[in-house]
Amino acid sequence: MSSPILRVDNVSKSYARKASLFGPPVAKTRPALAGASFDLSEGEILGIVGESGSGKTTLARCIALLERPDSGKIIFKGEDLTALGPSALRRRRRAIQTVFQDPYASLNPRLKVGDALAEVMLVHRLASRGEVRQRVAELLDRVGLPARAADAYPPAFSGGQRQRICIARALAAQPDILIADEPVSSLDVSVQAQVVNLLLDLRDQLGLSVIFIGHDLQLIDFIAPRIIVMLAGEIVETVPEELSIKDARHEYTRALMQAVPSLDKLAERDAAMRDPQGKQRRE
Ligand SMILES: Nc1ncnc2c1ncn2[C@@H]1O[C@H](COP(=O)(O)OP(=O)(O)OP(=O)(O)O)[C@@H](O)[C@H]1O
Numbered sequence: 206m207s208s209p210i211l212r213v214d215n216v217s218k219s220y221a222r223k224a225s226l227f228g229p230p231v232a233k234t235r236p237a238l239a240g241a242s243f244d245l246s247e248g249e250i251l252g253i254v255g256e257s258g259s260g261k262t263t264l265a266r267c268i269a270l271l272e273r274p275d276s277g278k279i280i281f282k283g284e285d286l287t288a289l290g291p292s293a294l295r296r297r298r299r300a301i302q303t304v305f306q307d308p309y310a311s312l313n314p315r316l317k318v319g320d321a322l323a324e325v326m327l328v329h330r331l332a333s334r335g336e337v338r339q340r341v342a343e344l345l346d347r348v349g350l351p352a353r354a355a356d357a358y359p360p361a362f363s364g365g366q367r368q369r370i371c372i373a374r375a376l377a378a379q380p381d382i383l384i385a386d387e388p389v390s391s392l393d394v395s396v397q398a399q400v401v402n403l404l405l406d407l408r409d410q411l412g413l414s415v416i417f418i419g420h421d422l423q424l425i426d427f428i429a430p431r432i433i434v435m436l437a438g439e440i441v442e443t444v445p446e447e448l449s450i451k452d453a454r455h456e457y458t459r460a461l462m463q464a465v466p467s468l469d470k471l472a473e474r475d476a477a478m479r480d481p482q483g484k485q486r487r488e
């Protein structure tokens with residue numbers, strides 16, 4: 206197999222805990238992430254699941270260089286990113302982009318969509334001022350939005366459309382890796398399939414490597430051939446490509462499987478996944 210695009214090697218991160226009124230005066234720390242290790246191949250979609258608080262977002266933020274790990278290495282294309290100084294780090298940050306759960310909180314409501322996308326391209330010198338408007342239109346088209354969306358403000362859009370804008374903004378940086386941290390959890394079930402299908406199409410068209418984080422095991426199983434299962438900051442199981450999450454060995458993974466959303470909602474979403482045209486019409 207070719208060498209991985211990303212290697213996460215024994216990465217740990219603790220946050221300071223607030224001192225309790227009656228506890229010791231010095232704030233203690235506890236690991237949000239404890240020695241996580243895995244590889245991501247080029248073009249792979251890797252799933253990460255785990256209960257709330259298991260460290261999924263902490264892991265995403267460390268990989269995206271939004272957070273410095275306490276220890277461990279994040280090796281991107283053979284280079285250890287944790288060893289870089291601040292200015293080199295800023296340049297490398299472009300290559301690993303994130304889309305988070307809440308598209309309402311992620312977009313500045315007072316910045317036109319086109320300006321938000323243009324800003325990313327100009328900051329990273331990926332387009333000149335002369336060509337940026339055309340590039341914005343191309344990006345919007347790629348995520349299924351009309352060119353006129355550039356002149357509107359985020360509050361004018363639905364949740365699903367805003368998540369498309371967030372994805373376009375991530376793509377504006379021309380990343381190698383896209384981390385999607387529960388990108389559809391806040392969306393209506395019928396819209397979830399559209400955004401998931403968009404991410405799958407982008408992986409195919411752009412050759413992106415994708416880390417897809419979620420609670421919903423059925424959805425992750427549909428999207429990601431290989432799945433990492435997290436509990437209390439640790440990776441407790443990796444479900445390999447040749448197995449379904451239904452074959453997971455760990456008791457905790459099987460318990461997660463049982464906490465599935467209601468069956469009629471799943472059926473609605475599954476129908477939408479099989480019928481992309483219908484989905485487009487509904488939004
Ligand atoms: N900025 C922070 N300050 C203090 N503690 C934090 C911070 N971010 C996360 N934590 C703690 O770290 C642990 C892991 O949190 P994290 O957000 O990574 O979990 P998660 O798996 O993404 O959960 P969820 O499924 O709810 O999004 C939790 O105990 C959380 O309370």
Ligand SMILES: [Mg+2]
Nearest residue numbers: 261262263386
């Ligand atoms: Mg999270």
